[in-house]
Amino acid sequence: MPKRKGSFAHMCREQFEANGQMTVAELRAAMIQAAPEKVAGRKVQPMVQAVLRDLLKGGEIVRVADRTYRWAARKEPVQLRQKMWSILRSRRVVNLEDLMELTGASCPYAKQWVRMLEGHELVRRLADGRIQLVNDPVLMPEDTNKAEKLRAIRVRKALDSMRQSMEGLAKAVKELEEAVP
Numbered sequence: 475m476p477k478r479k480g481s482f483a484h485m486c487r488e489q490f491e492a493n494g495q496m497t498v499a500e501l502r503a504a505m506i507q508a509a510p511e512k513v514a515g516r517k518v519q520p521m522v523q524a525v526l527r528d529l530l531k532g533g534e535i536v537r538v539a540d541r542t543y544r545w546a547a548r549k550e551p552v553q554l555r556q557k558m559w560s561i562l563r564s565r566r567v568v569n570l571e572d573l574m575e576l577t578g579a580s581c582p583y584a585k586q587w588v589r590m591l592e593g594h595e596l597v598r599r600l601a602d603g604r605i606q607l608v609n610d611p612v613l614m615p616e617d618t619n620k621a622e623k624l625r626a627i628r629v630r631k632a633l634d635s636m637r638q639s640m641e642g643l644a645k646a647v648k649e650l651e652e653a654v655p
Contacts, residue, residue, distance in 0.1 A: 485505065486522070496543060505522060569604050590615075590619060
């Protein structure tokens with residue numbers, strides 16, 4: 475969920491980050507004090523309850539006791555390719571099957587990722603089928619093939635949209651020509 479600065483939910487997040495653990499009453503009082511202009515003439519309790527429900531669902535806060543919550547400081551999940559990159563860097567030589575088993579990656583995904591690394595000349599395949607890291611740039615390289623594919627898809631969609639618009643215009647012109655003797 476995007477976090478808009480200045481929103482009521484963002485301000486509640488900031489309160490939890492600053493205080494760590496709060497009751498519903500403490501959060502309501504803090505929000506009234508921190509942003510009187512946001513809550514002027516409005517019922518604050520339903521707003522606080524809605525934000526708490528969303529933060530709980532998102533894993534950002536944890537219920538500690540009845541009507542008491544604690545900031546969970548949720549981290550973003552590690553991407554699959556980053557897990558594979560960490561394993562390859564630590565072991566230097568791996569089997570494709572090991573990568574798949576240790577990270578939970580599918581076979582086609584792991585093969586595509588290794589091909590991308592071969593394109594960047596960071597790995598090479600050994601005679602027994604294992605993969606060896608030959609250059610270690612520390613940071614995993616970006617997959618430029620996917621970016622190019624996405625650009626091509628966007629261009630195709632734009633062209634299709636233009637074609638449809640042109641066909642609509644041609645149809646309208648034809649109808650106008652038929653209407654005018």
